[in-house]
Structures are given as C-alpha cells and as structure tokens.
Amino acid sequence: MIRRLLRSRTLNHYLRDPSAVLGSFLLLVLLVGAVFAPWIAPQNPYDPKVLTLQDSLLPPIWMEGGRAPYLLGTDDQGRDILSTILYGCRTSFLVAFSVILIAGTAGSLIGLLAAYYGGVLDAVTMRLADTMFSFSTTLIAMLLLGIFKGGGIPLVILAIVLTDWVRYARTMRGSALAVKQEDYVQAARAVGASNFRIMFRHIIPNAIPPILVVAAVDFGAVVMLEATLSFLGVGVPINKPSLGMMISQGKRFIYAGKWWLVVFPGSALISIVLGVNLLADWLREEINPRLRKR
Amino acid sequence: MKGRVAWILIGLLVAILGSASILGMAKDTLVVAVMAPPRTMNPHGSDADANLQIMANIFDGLLQRDADGNLLPALATSWERVDALTWRFHLRQGVKFHNGNDFTWEDVKFSLERLKEPYPVSEFLAFGAAIAEVRPVDGDPWTIDIVTTEPVPWFVQNLHQIFIMDKESTETRSIGEIGEYPIGTGPYKFVEWVKGSYLKLEANEDYWGGPPPIKYVVFKPITESSTRVAALISGEVDLIQDVPVELFDMVKSSPNAEIITRPSRRSIWLGLRNSPGFPGSDVRVRKAIYMAINEDEIIEKVMMGHAFPCSQIPDPPTVGYDASIERLPYDPEEAKRLLAEAGYPDGFTIKLTGPNDRYVQDEQIAQAIATQLAKVGIRVELDVKPKAVYFPELDEHGLDFYLLGWFDGSYDFGRSFTKLLHTVDPERGYGGLNGASYSDPVLDKLLEASSSIVDPTLRADALRLLNRVAMQEKIAVIPLHYQEDTYALYKPSNVQFRPRPDGWIVCKDISFGG
Numbered sequence: 001m002i003r004r005l006l007r008s009r010t011l012n013h014y015l016r017d018p019s020a021v022l023g024s025f026l027l028l029v030l031l032v033g034a035v036f037a038p039w040i041a042p043q044n045p046y047d048p049k050v051l052t053l054q055d056s057l058l059p060p061i062w063m064e065g066g067r068a069p070y071l072l073g074t075d076d077q078g079r080d081i082l083s084t085i086l087y088g089c090r091t092s093f094l095v096a097f098s099v100i101l102i103a104g105t106a107g108s109l110i111g112l113l114a115a116y117y118g119g120v121l122d123a124v125t126m127r128l129a130d131t132m133f134s135f136s137t138t139l140i141a142m143l144l145l146g147i148f149k150g151g152g153i154p155l156v157i158l159a160i161v162l163t164d165w166v167r168y169a170r171t172m173r174g175s176a177l178a179v180k181q182e183d184y185v186q187a188a189r190a191v192g193a194s195n196f197r198i199m200f201r202h203i204i205p206n207a208i209p210p211i212l213v214v215a216a217v218d219f220g221a222v223v224m225l226e227a228t229l230s231f232l233g234v235g236v237p238i239n240k241p242s243l244g245m246m247i248s249q250g251k252r253f254i255y256a257g258k259w260w261l262v263v264f265p266g267s268a269l270i271s272i273v274l275g276v277n278l279l280a281d282w283l284r285e286e287i288n289p290r291l292r293k294r
Numbered sequence: 295m296k297g298r299v300a301w302i303l304i305g306l307l308v309a310i311l312g313s314a315s316i317l318g319m320a321k322d323t324l325v326v327a328v329m330a331p332p333r334t335m336n337p338h339g340s341d342a343d344a345n346l347q348i349m350a351n352i353f354d355g356l357l358q359r360d361a362d363g364n365l366l367p368a369l370a371t372s373w374e375r376v377d378a379l380t381w382r383f384h385l386r387q388g389v390k391f392h393n394g395n396d397f398t399w400e401d402v403k404f405s406l407e408r409l410k411e412p413y414p415v416s417e418f419l420a421f422g423a424a425i426a427e428v429r430p431v432d433g434d435p436w437t438i439d440i441v442t443t444e445p446v447p448w449f450v451q452n453l454h455q456i457f458i459m460d461k462e463s464t465e466t467r468s469i470g471e472i473g474e475y476p477i478g479t480g481p482y483k484f485v486e487w488v489k490g491s492y493l494k495l496e497a498n499e500d501y502w503g504g505p506p507p508i509k510y511v512v513f514k515p516i517t518e519s520s521t522r523v524a525a526l527i528s529g530e531v532d533l534i535q536d537v538p539v540e541l542f543d544m545v546k547s548s549p550n551a552e553i554i555t556r557p558s559r560r561s562i563w564l565g566l567r568n569s570p571g572f573p574g575s576d577v578r579v580r581k582a583i584y585m586a587i588n589e590d591e592i593i594e595k596v597m598m599g600h601a602f603p604c605s606q607i608p609d610p611p612t613v614g615y616d617a618s619i620e621r622l623p624y625d626p627e628e629a630k631r632l633l634a635e636a637g638y639p640d641g642f643t644i645k646l647t648g649p650n651d652r653y654v655q656d657e658q659i660a661q662a663i664a665t666q667l668a669k670v671g672i673r674v675e676l677d678v679k680p681k682a683v684y685f686p687e688l689d690e691h692g693l694d695f696y697l698l699g700w701f702d703g704s705y706d707f708g709r710s711f712t713k714l715l716h717t718v719d720p721e722r723g724y725g726g727l728n729g730a731s732y733s734d735p736v737l738d739k740l741l742e743a744s745s746s747i748v749d750p751t752l753r754a755d756a757l758r759l760l761n762r763v764a765m766q767e768k769i770a771v772i773p774l775h776y777q778e779d780t781y782a783l784y785k786p787s788n789v790q791f792r793p794r795p796d797g798w799i800v801c802k803d804i805s806f807g808g
Contacts, residue, residue, distance in 0.1 A: 048668035053588075053595040076540075076596070077661050233650070239661055239676050255520045256540050 013286060023278025026271045034089035041083035042069040046240045051078045057253075060260050073260040075249065077239075081260060084241060085268045091242035092272060095157055095226040100215050103161045107168025108204075108211055114169070115176035116199055126173070129166040137163040138228055145234035156235050160225055164218065171214045175207035182206075209287040216280030220273040227269055243269045321787065321806055322509040326799055327522045327531040331490060331515035335476040336469070337457035338409055338416040343703075346455050347798035348513055351495060352392075353457035353478035356383055356402065357450060361803055363611060363705070363795040365450065369397065369458055369479065378445045378748050379426075385436045389502045391460040392483045399438050403428035404461040406440065414469055420713075420723035421452060445745060447753055448613070448706035455703055481506045481802035490515065495801070507805035517651075523782070527551055532787040535799065537780040539598040539655060551782045556793040557602055558777035559609045559701035562653055564646075564663070565714075565771055567694045567730035573644070574695070574730075578636040580769035584622045586629040586670040587663060589774055596658045601775040606765050607700055607710055609776060611795070613750075614707025614757030619765050621773070629670045641671025647729075648697035652681040654777050660697055688729040691718050696729045699777070703796065707757045711741050715770050732771075737764055 014020050033040065043050055056078040059066045066073060072081040110129075114122040132140070141159035148155055179185060185202050193201075227244030229235035236242045241249060243265045250261025330344035337349040350358075358368040367373075370383040389397035408415060409422025416422060427441040442449060463477050476484050481503065482495035493513040499505045514531060516522040519538035526534045527548050537545055537553060545551045566574040566583065573579045593601045608615040633641060646664065650657035657678045664674035674695075679687075687693065702710045717733040718725035725731075740763060744756035764770040779797050783789045790807040794800065 048665040048674070051665045051668075053591050053662055053665060056595045076658060077665065078595075237676060238650075238657060238678060239664060252520060252538065253540050255523065256544050258540075 010286060014282065017282050019278045020282035023275040023282070026275030027279065030089050030268065030272055030275070031093060033086045034093050037083070037086035037090055041080070041086045042071070043080040043083040045079035045084040045087055048239065053078050057258060059258075072264050075241075075246070075261055076253070079241070081246075081264050084246060085243065085265055088241060088243040088246060088265060089268060089272065091153060091236060091240075092223045092226060092269070095153060095160070096219050096222040098157045099160045099164055099222045100218060102157070103164040103218075104168050104211065104215055106161070107165035108172040108207075110165065111169035111172030111174075112176050112199055112203065112207070115173040115180065116195070116203070122173075125169065129169050132163050133166045135163070137225060138232075141225065141229055142232065142234050145229065153236060156226055156229055159229070160222055164222065167214055167218060168211060171210050172207055175210050176203050179203050179206045213280065213284045213287055216276065216283050220276040220280070223269070223272050223276070323512060324508045324510070324533065324787075324789065324801060324804060324806075325512045325514060325531040326801075327514050327516045327525055327534040328799065329515070329517060329519075329522070329536045331517075332487075332493060332513070334414070334473040335484070335487065336414070336473040337459065337476065337478070338405075338418055339414055339473060341417040341455075343797060346703075347796075347800070348493065349457055349476070349478075350455075350480070350798055351482045351511065351801050352476045352480045352484060353459070354389075354480050355454045355456050355458065357453040359454045359794070359796065361792045361794050361800075365454065368454070369402070370453075373450055375450075375748075376439065378746075379442050381440045381442075381449055382431065383438050383440065385438065386502060387436055389479050390500060391463070391477055391479050392498065393460065393463055393477050395460050395462055397458070397460075397479055399428075399430055399435050401458055401461045402438060404464070405458045406456070408459065408464070409456070414473065418456065420726065421456065423723060424449075445748070447745065447748070447750070448704045448709050451704035451706055452709075482511060485510075501802075503802070506802035508801060511801045513799075526782050526784055529784050529786065532784045532789050533791060533799070533804075534782050535797070536654070537782050539600045539780075542598060542600065542780065545782050550785050552785050554781045554783065554791065554793055555600070556779045556795075557609075558779040558797065559611075559795050560653075560699045560777045560797075561604045561607050561609065561701065561773060562601075562656075562659065562697065562699045562775055562777060563604070563607060563771045563773045565693070565696045565698055565728075565730050565732060568732055568734070572694065573636070573638060573642050576636045577767075577769055578632040579638065580772070581622060582629040582632040582636070582670065583667065583672065584769055584772045585625045585632070586667050586672065587772065587774070588624045588666055589621065590624065591666075592659060592662050593775055596655050596662050597775065597778075600654070600778040600780065602778070604773045604776045606761055606773055607714070607771060608707045608761065609701060612702055612705045612707050612710075613754050614710075614761050616758040616761050619762060626670050633670060633672075638671075641673060643673040643675060644695050645675040645677055645693075646695045646697065647677045647679075647684065647687065647693050649681040649684040650678040652684070653697075653699045656697060656699075659774065663697075688727060691725070691728055691731040693729040698727070698729065701796075707761055708741060708744055708753075711737070711757075711760065711764075715764065716741060734764075734768055734770065737768060737770065 055074050056076050058070050058074045060073045061068060061071050070080050074080055110125055114125045140163050144159040145155060185198060188198050188202050226235060226242065230242045230244035231248040236245055246265035247262050253261050332345050332348045333340045337353045354368045356368060356370040358366050360366055369386050369389065371386050373381060373383045376382050385399060391397060406425050406428055409418045412419065424442045424446050425440065426443045429439055431437040431439055460477050464472060481498055481501045483498045485494040485496045487493045495511045497506050497509050516525055520541060522534050523541050523545055525531045527550050546553050566580060568575045589603050593603065603621060605619045605621045646660055648656055648660045660676055660678050664676055667674050700710060700714065712724050713727045715728060715732050716724040717738050718728050718731055737760060740760040744753055744760060747753040747756055779793055781793055783791060788807045790805045
C-alpha cells in the first residue's frame with residue numbers, strides 16, 4: 001500500500017512541484033498551531049483573567065523594551081500577539097472548514113438535483129444562484145450581520161454560506177449535466193437503477209474532482225472573507241479577535257510605529273491564503289492533466 | 295514645433311500662477327478637519343456638539359460664550375431674572391439676517407416656539423416645552439420677557455446653543471430646504487455644503503460684532519483619525535480636532551504640527567441598573583465594581599496619559615460640582631470581599647454596552663474594564679457598537695451596564711441629573727438619557743427640592759448635596775475620567791487658536807497671525 005503510494009504518479013508530481021510542497025508546509029504549520037493553540041500558546045488571549053494592561057503595546061522580544069514571554073510583542077489590551085495569532089488561525093480554519101463543508105454539501109446537492117431533474121427546478125434554483133452571485137459576498141454578509149446585530153462565529157459562517165453555495169451548485173450542475181449524457185448512466189437507467197442510485201453511484205463520483213478544486217480555491221477566499229468581515233467590525237467580537245480583527249485594531253498604530261500589531265497577523269493571513277492557493281493550483285493540475293506544464 | 299511652444303507657455307503660466315498663489319496672495323481660507331460631519335443645517339435639528347459648533351458660526355443665540363466659557367451678550371445686549379418664571383432680555387438693534395431681513399423680537403418668539411416641534415424640526419423638545427410665552431414689555435419691541443412653565447434656574451445658561459432663525463424665510467421654506475441652506479445672523483454666511491465632503495462658509499462683512507478676521511472657512515469631516523492626522527501634516531488642512539491618543543507623540547514630533555490640549559469638560563463614566571433583583575441594586579456590588587476598576591492604569595495604558603481621573607459627573611465650573619468628593623480607592627481584594635458579602639462570592643455575568651466611535655478610546659476602555667473586572671470574578675460580556683445604534687438603545691432605558699460621556703452645556707448639574715439619573719418620566723421630560731432606568735427616590739427628592747430655590751448660592755449648595763449623596767452613598771454611577779481635548783495646528787499656516795471649554799471651533803475667534 002505504502003509502496004504503491006510512494007511509486008504513484010501523484011506523489012511523484014507533488015514532490016517535484018516545489019510550490020505545492022511549500023504550500024502544504026505553510027498550511028501544516030499553521031494548522032497544527034491552530035489546532036493545538038490551547039496547549040502551545042503562551043497565553044489564552046480570550047481570557048480576560050490572564051490579561052494585564054500593564055503589559056500592553058510591548059514590542060517583539062528582540063527589540064528594546066520587549067520581554068518574555070511575549071515573543072512577538074503585545075497588543076493594546078496586553079494580549080500576546082503570537083497567542084492571538086494562533087487562536088485567530090483557529091477561527092480562520094474553523095470558519096473556512098465549516099463553510100466549505102456546509103456550502104459544499106448543500107450547494108452540490110442543489111446543483112445535482114437541478115441538473116438531474118432539470119425543468120422548473122433547474123430554472124428556479126439557477127436563477128436564484130445567479131441573483132445571489134450578482135451581489136458581492138461581502139455586501140450580503142455585512143447586511144445579514146447588520147440585521148442580526150453582528151457578532152459571533154456561527155453567524156459569520158451562516159452569512160458566508162448563504163452566498164458561497166452558489167459556486168458549488170454551478171460546478172456540480174455543470175459536471176452532472178455532462179455525466180448525465182454518458183453511456184454508462186444511460187445503461188444504468190436502462191437496467192432500472194433508481195434515481196437515487198444513479199445520482200449517488202454514477203454521477204457524484206465523476207463530479208467530485210472539480211468540486212474538490214473549487215473547494216480548495218474557495219478555502220483561501222473564505223479565510224479572506226472572514227478576515228474582511230472582522231476587519232470591518234461585523235465579524236468576531238472585539239475581545240476575541242481573529243486575524244482580520246487584529247489587523248483592523250492594529251492599523252491605528254501603524255502610523256505610531258507599532259508595526260508588529262499588523263505585520264505578524266497579516267503575515268499569518270497571507271501564509272494561510274498563499275498555502276491554500278499553492279496547494280489548490282497543484283490539485284487543479286493534477287486533476288486536469290491538460291493544464292499540466294510539461 | 296508649434297505644439298511644443300504652446301506647452302512651454304502653458305508650463306510657464308502654471309509655474310507663475312503657482313508661485314503667485316504661494317508668495318503673492320495672503321492666505322484667506324481656513325480649513326478645519328472635524329471628527330464628525332454635520333447632520334443638518336437646521337440649527338435646532340441636532341443637539342450634538344458636532345452640529346452645534348458649526349451652527350455657532352452661522353447663527354447667533356440670544357447669548358454666547360467666550361473662549362473661557364463666560365456667558366456674554368449676543369442678540370440680547372443684557373438680561374435679568376425678573377421672577378422665578380420670567381426672564382427679561384434687551385435685544386440688539388440693527389442686526390440683519392444673511393438674506394437682508396431685519397432681526398426683530400418676532401424672530402426670537404418664532405425660534406423659541408419652533409423648539410417644541412418634534413424631530414426633524416427640533417431636538418430641544420424638553421427645553422422648548424418649558425417655554426410658556428414670549429412677549430414684548432410695555433409695547434417696546436426691543437425688550438422682551440420670556441416666561442417659563444416652571445422655574446428653570448439654568449434657563450439663560452442654555453441660550454448660547456439655542457440659535458435664532460429668520461421667521462420669514464423659515465416659514466416660507468420646507469424643512470428639507472432649511473436643513474440644506476441656513477440663513478442666520480452669525481459671523482459667517484453659508485456658501486456651499488457637499489455632504490460628507492465639505493462645508494464652505496464666507497465671512498459676513500456686515501456682522502454686528504465686526505467682520506471676522508478670516509475670509510473663508512471650510513469644514514471637512516475626516517472621521518478616520520489617522521487620515522485626519524495625515525491631512526494636517528501634509529498641510530491639506532490647517533486645524534484638526536481630536537488628535538488620536540495613539541498618534542499623539544508622532545504628531546508632536548512632526549516639525550509641521552503644533553499640538554494644543556485642554557482638559558475637557560467631558561467626563562466618562564459607567565451607568566449601572568439598580569432595579570430589584572439585579573446585582574446593581576446592592577450598593578456593595580456598586581462599590582465593588584468601582585473599586586475593582588484601576589483608573590490609573592486605564593489613564594496610563596488606554597488613554598496614553600491623556601485624561602484626568604474624575605470622581606463625579608460634573609466638571610469644576612459646573613454648578614453642583616463638589617471638590618470634596620473623592621474617588622474610592624482601587625482595591626480588588628476589598629471588591630471581592632464586598633461581592634462575597636453581597637452574596638456573589640463567585641461574581642456574576644453582566645453585559646457592558648458602549649459606543650465604539652464616540653469617545654476617545656471608548657471601545658478600548660470597555661475592553662480594559664472587562665479585563666479588570668474579570669480579576670474579581672465579574673464576567674463582562676462586551677457589546678460595543680457604533681453610536682448610531684448605541685444611542686437609540688440608550689434612549690430605551692433597557693441597558694444593564696453602559697459607558698457614557700457627558701458634559702453639561704448649561705453648566706448645571708441639576709439639568710444633568712434630570713436627564714441622566716432622575717427616574718424616567720417621559721411626560722416631564724425626565725430621565726431621557728437614563729440608559730439603565732436608574733431610580734432612587736431620595737435623589738429625586740433632593741433634586742426637586744433644589745429646583746424651587748431661586749437664590750443661586752443656596753441652590754448650588756443643594757445641588758452639591760445631591761451630588762455628594764449620589765456619588766458617595768448611592769454610587770449612582772461609576773466615574774472614570776475627564777477626557778482631554780486635543781487639537782493640532784499646521785505650523786506654516788500660523789493659525790491663532792485658543793481651545794474652548796465646550797470644544798467648539800468658533801471661527802470668528804480664530805485668525806492667521808503675523
């Protein structure tokens with residue numbers, strides 16, 4: 001099994017693609033940091049009991065005035081920047097995974113049904129999708145968060161899902177429409193397979209690869225979107241900052257020379273998005289060999 | 295070849311015009327960057343200082359305040375209190391509105407009665423409701439009596455912000471037009487308002503107090519604080535209001551900027567519900583919260599040194615201020631003991647509501663308080679929001695624990711108390727800003743006892759007593775600090791400017807020096 005994997009084409013291509021390796025390395029580091037944040041972070045920045053205002057706005061440890069345990073310095077409320085980044089990455093990953101799971105499942109299902117049954121169902125859902133798509137996701141999310149008076153990760157997830165499902169619905173519909181015409185689907189129908197069986201045994205497996213690619217590309221976009229919403233102040237609560245919130249709170253201090261408030265969370269955000277996109281690029285080429293550069 | 299000559303000529307022309315405007319012509323326009331844009335040009339349409347300070351340049355009140363806060367004559371040349379209900383004013387003769395109409399007592403009567411009409415006409419409803427009659431005395435149109443429905447001891451103290459409008463042009467125009475194009479008697483005339491961008495005013499050469507020194511004034515709202523600072527340092531604006539504390543040192547070190555500060559009249563404090571069943575109904579809990587807050591740390595770390603601790607709502611010049619009131623000491627151990635004694639050994643959870651775009655570092659103060667209260671076991675849920683959402687919520691009196699700033703434009707703690715802490719009573723206009731429905735019968739009685747006293751000295755004593763009982767026995771609010779007003783000037787413009795106690799930018803008192 002392992003030998004097969006080691007000799008496989010996929011692994012070979014992966015190892016020969018330095019950007020894919022770099023991407024997964026970045027992601028892995030941040031993902032591990034995020035998952036194990038409660039154990040590895042020097043401080044729980046979301047617990048007001050452990051914060052001290054006396055330690056606010058300290059520079060990184062290697063600069064004059066910096067001190068342990070604040071490796072990357074502290075923010076204006078005395079939160080350790082490194083710890084807050086780790087906890088912030090948790091929020092980023094949590095939101096991104098949840099959105100992709102929910103929007104991916106729901107969107108794919110809608111797309112599949114629309115393609116398979118066609119007619120009115122198809123027309124209605126796809127016009128709905130077009131309408132949703134014609135608005136900027138940020139705008140719709142802000143509107144929703146404004147109506148529900150903002151705040152809270154579940155609401156951020158819901159707000160993003162409400163527009164994000166469209167990508168999956170369209171992709172799935174496209175693939176399903178193509179696969180539907182294939183001989184083996186016609187054959188399955190001819191031997192009397194149920195609609196359910198045709199959809200889940202014959203159509204879905206063939207439509208999964210493009211959905212995976214969409215999900216991979218979408219991941220980075222969702223992370224950015226959460227950061228944007230938090231930056232604009234309609235996302236996470238202020239005392240539980242995510243990366244976007246850290247950047248928006250820190251930007252006031254850039255002019256005052258306190259660059260670490262923005263540069264470190266900004267770098268973490270860039271790393272996540274870059275890592276995901278590099279990996280998504282590789283995945284896309286792998287799944288669609290015609291794109292591969294030879 | 296012809297084309298090139300033309301370009302050279304154009305270039306020369308631009309160079310000449312450019313240098314002429316720098317060297318030749320004296321600067322005649324003052325550009326002021328303010329934190330909040332004006333909402334309307336209707337002088338009674340907003341009681342926010344952001345609006346009033348601009349109206350004060352276009353309109354006059356019967357009275358005005360100088361840069362030290364003293365009450366001076368304006369459209370009235372003198373005034374006296376005839377009896378508990380009646381105030382007599384001698385009006386200034388020969389004043390003209392910007393449209394050429396003469397100023398008469400009818401304009402005064404019209405403007406004061408206009409205060410009674412609800413939004414969008416007036417936000418001074420409570421003051422308007424107190425006015426019973428405006429009438430000339432013995433047929434002399436230049437002497438009028440204003441009669442109030444009940445004794446309003448601080449009546450004249452408010453007249454610098456009640457602006458007088460032209461009866462004729464106000465009656466004949468729609469409220470929409472009035473809100474777009476102001477016609478006053480003030481030192482500056484309206485030129486142009488591009489909403490969200492700028493408001494341009496031109497000196498009124500016929501101003502009764504003499505033409506103001508600067509010909510044109512432009513008010514530019516720049517809400518983003520670092521952008522406001524950048525505009526000043528680049529010379530795009532000559533004067534800015536509200537230098538953000540985090541950029542204070544940076545601005546100070548800039549060779550182009552000069553910083554001017556003044557202790558603000560505004561105090562920042564926390565209101566707390568005291569209805570039965572709520573933790574705040576026990577004065578020990580109120581004391582515990584007070585003592586768990588380390589105000590020195592907030593001033594040092596959150597306000598970056600730009601604030602002064604306060605022990606009460608009013609500032610020293612306000613009637614009712616009592617210098618003998620001291621802050622409770624910062625003592626978290628005692629706070630924990632008090633909480634345990636009150637039956638909350640493990641603390642409790644409470645929601646702190648506040649604005650995030652109104653006061654200096656408001657959102658950061660709220661966070662710091664959550665951090666400090668956590669140390670004695672009080673878990674604070676933070677609910678900070680834009681002022682446009684927060685203030686309507688405050689008006690519904692349903693908050694538990696909230697952050698508010700206050701300074702009394704009429705320098706009267708009695709007026710402050712009726713708005714902020716008196717038991718909510720919409721019919722009498724009491725408790726309008728009492729965000730948590732705070733109610734204490736003893737304090738209410740003390741206030742009511744004070745308002746019937748005509749003698750100013752005795753009344754001040756009564757108000758001081760009210761203040762002492764409220765702050766020392768009842769802990770009616772938890773005081774934090776007085777803000778510091780900060781301004782920055784663009785040095786090359788050589789602006790001569792003195793900050794006022796109310797923080798308004800009154801341009802007739804500003805000039806370009808040397």
